[in-house]
Amino acid sequence: MMKRFLLAAVTAGLVATNPAALAADPAKAKTIATTVCAACHNVDGNSSMSVNPKLAGQNADYIYKQLKNFKGADGKPPERANPIMNGMAAGLSDDDMKNLGAYFDAQKRKPEVAKNRDTVEYAQKLYRAGDASKGLPACAACHGPTGAGMPAQFPLISGQFAEYTEAQLKSFRIGERSNDPNGMMRLVAIKMTDAEIKAVSDYIAGLR
């Protein structure tokens, strides 16, 4: 039964005979990246406007997951709602999403800078140690001391536009963004004040 299925699948081209063909191929994503995504994220994933997050250097697996979350499946609403990206992801195949992840992962991130000197020290403390008095965990525990993240689950957050980071934290806080596994980010953001979110987002922009 299994053998017959495999044979049929191979002849139908469903099973790649060369294992390497299953791996993500950044070169294949280049056309989509340069003709479609570049309009907002730039060719190298270093977007110029803060509403469009930087993708350069982001973990391939995280990008792949976000694109799947933006696309949605089985007629269910997408797990991550954004009118622009829901439209962008709708036409991408699973392979496209994997290849695009590998493509942007391979680009070098051009980091932003922290702008508020008055809050940098306090933000660094929150980032590295959290605030035990209210059960706020350290960002570094999951995103690493330099914000580089940890494949596959934890995204790179350093060097990102402060405005984008702030918007995402607020979105997690009210549960509008709820595609985080086990509510990990919602449990963090719900413990943060506006001032903490602002300070940490500014700090992360200059973190490297």
Ligand code: HEC
């Ligand atoms: C018209 C502008 C536009 C285009 C074109 C566009 N994006 Fe986006 N993208 C956005 C915006 C805006 C967001 C932020 C969504 C949010 O706030 O949740 C985003 C978010 C993302 C994210 C999530 C990043 C993160 O850090 O979580 C990924 C991944 C992404 N885009 C990939 C792509 C890819 C791949 C393409 C090309 C197929 C593309 N985008 C095309 C505007 C665009």
Ligand code: HEC
């Ligand atoms: C328990 C682990 C954990 C902790 C602690 C944590 N994060 Fe996260 N964070 C995650 C995970 C997992 C995701 C990815 C969610 C997804 O898959 O969409 C994430 C996503 C994010 C994003 C969205 C990135 C993007 O590109 O859209 C931001 C911003 C972020 N975290 C900031 C922070 C900050 C700031 C702190 C500290 C105050 C923090 N995180 C603490 C696990 C954690």
